[in-house]
Amino acid sequence: SAKRLGRNHSLRFRPALDKQDNPQLALVSDLRAALISGDQLELHYQTQHHPGTGEVLGMEALLRWRHPLDGMISPGDFIPLAERHGLMSELGSWVIEKACAQQAHWQYSGMPKLPIWINISALQLFQGDLEAQLNTCLKRYQLKPSQIGLELTESVLIDERAGDMGPRLKALKEQGYSIAIDDFGTGYSSLGYLKRLPVDKIKLDRAFIRELPASHADAAIVKAVLAMARGMGLDVVAEGVETEEQCQFLINAGCSIVQGFYFARPLPAAELEQRWTALTAAAGAL
Numbered sequence: 001s002a003k004r005l006g007r008n009h010s011l012r013f014r015p016a017l018d019k020q021d022n023p024q025l026a027l028v029s030d031l032r033a034a035l036i037s038g039d040q041l042e043l044h045y046q047t048q049h050h051p052g053t054g055e056v057l058g059m060e061a062l063l064r065w066r067h068p069l070d071g072m073i074s075p076g077d078f079i080p081l082a083e084r085h086g087l088m089s090e091l092g093s094w095v096i097e098k099a100c101a102q103q104a105h106w107q108y109s110g111m112p113k114l115p116i117w118i119n120i121s122a123l124q125l126f127q128g129d130l131e132a133q134l135n136t137c138l139k140r141y142q143l144k145p146s147q148i149g150l151e152l153t154e155s156v157l158i159d160e161r162a163g164d165m166g167p168r169l170k171a172l173k174e175q176g177y178s179i180a181i182d183d184f185g186t187g188y189s190s191l192g193y194l195k196r197l198p199v200d201k202i203k204l205d206r207a208f209i210r211e212l213p214a215s216h217a218d219a220a221i222v223k224a225v226l227a228m229a230r231g232m233g234l235d236v237v238a239e240g241v242e243t244e245e246q247c248q249f250l251i252n253a254g255c256s257i258v259q260g261f262y263f264a265r266p267l268p269a270a271e272l273e274q275r276w277t278a279l280t281a282a283a284g285a286l
């Protein structure tokens with residue numbers, strides 16, 4: 001594949017790594033270097049909108065790694081690697097720090113007060129002291145917990161290593177952080193945790209959005225999740241909204257937050273600022 005070619009190509013220029021004929025290990029070593037230098041990593045921000053008015057309601061921070069030789073590497077590729085090789089807590093700290101700095105900058109420069117949602121890996125919740133880390137960062141940048149939301153995947157909540165995540169999540173919640181369940185409905189769906197854990201928001205995975213409105217099964221699932229969430233007082237974000245038809249279906253079904261390429265791709269902070277006016281008006285025509 002092109003990717004493999006890219007890796008071999010880059011290895012030729014890194015004699016120190018010649019002995020590692022394992023491209024994954026070479027990538028781990030590159031990631032370690034990227035964490036030290038800091039300047040290959042970026043957060044991009046994807047806005048979340050009200051589907052009817054286009055109003056921006058928040059944004060999600062998504063990690064990007066601009067590898068000097070291989071180009072952009074997807075978080076779906078390097079985050080699992082970081083988790084396996086003990087780099088996740090450092091990477092997670094970098095994300096928290098960067099998102100807080102950006103939030104502070106935006107508040108200082110008069111951007112609307114909107115929460116930034118960050119993705120939290122299972123390991124960050126199990127191991128490190130996430131709560132202390134978040135609180136330290138908030139203090140440094142004079143932010144309130146309501147300005148940072150935490151996205152956790154379902155698998156985090158029922159991971160056997162985790163034991164009962166309830167007390168940790170409750171502590172975060174009591175501090176004022178909001179908690180969203182990411183990729184809801186994929187993997188190990190269990191509704192039990194929704195009842196037990198202090199969740200504010202469900203992010204309906206884009207697998208259920210992709211074939212709307214044609215797929216009767218997806219339409220039924222989306223409506224049922226919306227009804228359940230309404231009954232429980234939870235917000236629902238529809239992920240991966242790409243078309244006007246999907247958006248219209250979600251409006252009719254009563255979904256109040258949407259995120260996806262139809263509204264905006266994840267953008268570097270500077271670009272988001274430049275395009276702010278257009279972004280907030282993006283769905284005004286609907």
Ligand code: C2E
Pocket residue numbers: 046061062063074075076079095119120121151182183206239240241242259260261262266
């Ligand atoms: P996620 O948290 O579910 O993020 C949504 C993913 O869907 C993002 O992929 C986003 O770019 C993509 N997306 C958004 N709208 C659309 C759309 O309309 N169509 C399609 N096809 N895709 C859309 P991305 O940025 O590649 O991130 C992939 C995953 O990597 C994330 O899924 C999240 O699980 C993880 N991730 C990203 N940043 C971080 C981070 O800072 N920390 C941790 N622990 N995980 C992260």
Ligand code: MG
Pocket residue numbers: 060119151182
């Ligand atoms: Mg997410």
Ligand code: MG
Pocket residue numbers: 182183203205239
């Ligand atoms: Mg998601």
Ligand code: MG
Pocket residue numbers: 183205206239
């Ligand atoms: Mg996802």
